[in-house]
Amino acid sequence: MPRSRKQPLTTPPAEVRPPAQQAENFRRSRCDRALEVAQDYVEAIADLTATLGEARVVDLARQMGVTHVTVNRTLARLKRAGFVNTKPYRAIFLTRAGHQLADECRQRHKTVVAFLHSLGISERTAELDAEGIEHHVSPETLAAFERRLKQH
């Protein structure tokens, strides 16, 4: 098969590059990823602080299902990003920004779970799927979920 579908030299320079629309979707989806970890961690930290009084590395590791090494390195990044405050051998605390992020996430998580549940999905599955889905729910979609929930 010859290569003859792209007019390599005849493409008008006006449109430098067909942005392919779809590429943008993928790009956003990839960028979301960067935030997912931060969101999961601050949420877990808030949870642990609420239930245990403080959040330690081991607890976080158990909660996230990874080793303490991974937690450690991730916390370093979250610290750089301004979401947590840590001191060696001490408990982990959320910054103001961290608290805010945690609150948003918790609210969104609850909404997504409730929404899925309202569709007749089992609690177990709703919880499971929400964990992955919530990070990709835009404000518009979240609003639609809430609207549905209010309609009983």
Added chain:
Amino acid sequence: MPRSRKQPLTTPPAEVRPPAQQAENFRRSRCDRALEVAQDYVEAIADLTATLGEARVVDLARQMGVTHVTVNRTLARLKRAGFVNTKPYRAIFLTRAGHQLADECRQRHKTVVAFLHSLGISERTAELDAEGIEHHVSPETLAAFERRLKQH
């Protein structure tokens, strides 16, 4: 603050490790990731083959919004995983397994988009969110979406 919440030595050996339930959710969510790329690629390859007659590395790169180098390396992995057949400097073809995966994904994608759209979400947002959400929709949840759609 002392560390006094975990009964380090008094934990009964019967339950070796409290699995923390939530850790499992995260674990699955992480495993899903491994499949997302494969799904996006086979879907794109199927698309390109359908619209252009064949799928080339450049097309794929444009579609995915990455460089051809990334595409190349990813294709090598997909080949190892048995989803595609490639030969140097030749077009990319899906294997039987690849086709099957692509079909499943296309169907699921369509369902998710239609479902979101049915909630009053704009087409643009539905498409955007679906890109991230679809990979985390379990069969049970997908079934619930379809049920809803049928109910008009």
Added chain:
DNA sequence: TTAATTTTGTAACCAAGGCTACATTTGCGT
């Protein structure tokens, strides 16, 4: 107080998914 256990930290490795820079192959057009 001292010893043992847990917790935390650090070093070093791996795979995935990005990238740039450079080399090679293809195939189109003159």
Added chain:
DNA sequence: ACGCAAATGTAGCCTTGGTTACAAAATTAA
């Protein structure tokens, strides 16, 4: 048939997120 641009491949680097193995600090218990 030959040259040049586009497509493809390769080398090497970065970050993220995971690991194991080992070292140091902190807490608990004797």
